[in-house]
Amino acid sequence: MSDKRRKNDAEELYSDNVCSTDNDVNTDNTAELNEESGPGDTAGTGRNPGENQEDKTDNGNGNGNAGSGNEASGSNDLKKELEAVKSELEEQKKKCDEYVDRLRRIAAEFDNFKKRTVKEKEALYDDAVCDVIREFLPVIDNLERAQSVIANESSAQSLREGVEMIFRQFREILKNIGVEEIKALNETFDPMFHNAVMHVEDESVGHSVVVEEFQKGYRYKDRVIRYSMVKVAN
Numbered sequence: 001m002s003d004k005r006r007k008n009d010a011e012e013l014y015s016d017n018v019c020s021t022d023n024d025v026n027t028d029n030t031a032e033l034n035e036e037s038g039p040g041d042t043a044g045t046g047r048n049p050g051e052n053q054e055d056k057t058d059n060g061n062g063n064g065n066a067g068s069g070n071e072a073s074g075s076n077d078l079k080k081e082l083e084a085v086k087s088e089l090e091e092q093k094k095k096c097d098e099y100v101d102r103l104r105r106i107a108a109e110f111d112n113f114k115k116r117t118v119k120e121k122e123a124l125y126d127d128a129v130c131d132v133i134r135e136f137l138p139v140i141d142n143l144e145r146a147q148s149v150i151a152n153e154s155s156a157q158s159l160r161e162g163v164e165m166i167f168r169q170f171r172e173i174l175k176n177i178g179v180e181e182i183k184a185l186n187e188t189f190d191p192m193f194h195n196a197v198m199h200v201e202d203e204s205v206g207h208s209v210v211v212e213e214f215q216k217g218y219r220y221k222d223r224v225i226r227y228s229m230v231k232v233a234n
Contacts, residue, residue: 135173142166174218182217184210184228193217195227202233209233 146162174180182193189196189208197214205211210230217228 132177135177136170139166139170139173142169179218179220179225182219182224182228184213184217184230186210189230189232193219193224193228194230194232196232197229198231200231200233205233207234 142162143166146159146166149162150159184194187194187210188206189210194210194217198212200211202211209232210228211233212231213228214231215226215229218225
């Protein structure tokens with residue numbers, strides 16, 4: 001009986017050791033599992049490291065979407081600014097084209113004005129020449145009559161009278177068109193109207209007095225047509 005009891009006691013002791021060893025193994029596995037899960041995981045949450053990685057991925061996508069939104073907003077502002085610049089450039093181009101067109105029209109008008117002015121001046125000059133010639137035509141008629149009289153008659157008196165008449169008529173025509181003789185004889189020398197070609201000492205006359213006129217001078221209003229050719233004393 002004592003041997004059988006010893007055997008039973010030995011089997012019970014072995015069973016207790018085996019159970020104690022299994023419990024220790026389970027405890028160690030549980031601790032290792034908790035260490036691998038990390039400090040953020042708690043027991044009873046039902047989440048694993050894969051789920052945490054998905055959460056991080058979701059957060060990354062959220063930040064990426066926000067960045068894309070900012071880029072899209074900046075691109076829209078840039079497009080609006082570019083459109084505004086293009087619109088302003090088009091307006092300035094239209095104004096520039098208008099100015100160029102206006103300048104061309106003004107240049108063409110000015111060129112036409114110059115040509116028209118030249119033609120008008122030529123026409124005025126031609127009219128003036130015709131008017132002067134028309135005034136002198138009677139003088140030519142009288143010269144022709146005097147020539148015919150000289151051919152038929154040899155009287156010096158009639159020739160003299162004809163020449164004097166023509167001379168008076170000629171001077172009258174000059175006066176009518178505004179041409180006057182420049183007074184010179186016995187006048188004080190004036191370089192504005194006289195051209196001194198000779199000088200003489202004469203105590204009977206004053207200083208710078210015209211004592212002789214070689215050629216008459218004429219003027220039209222304030223313009224000298226021809227200077228008087230004179231001799232000046234003292």
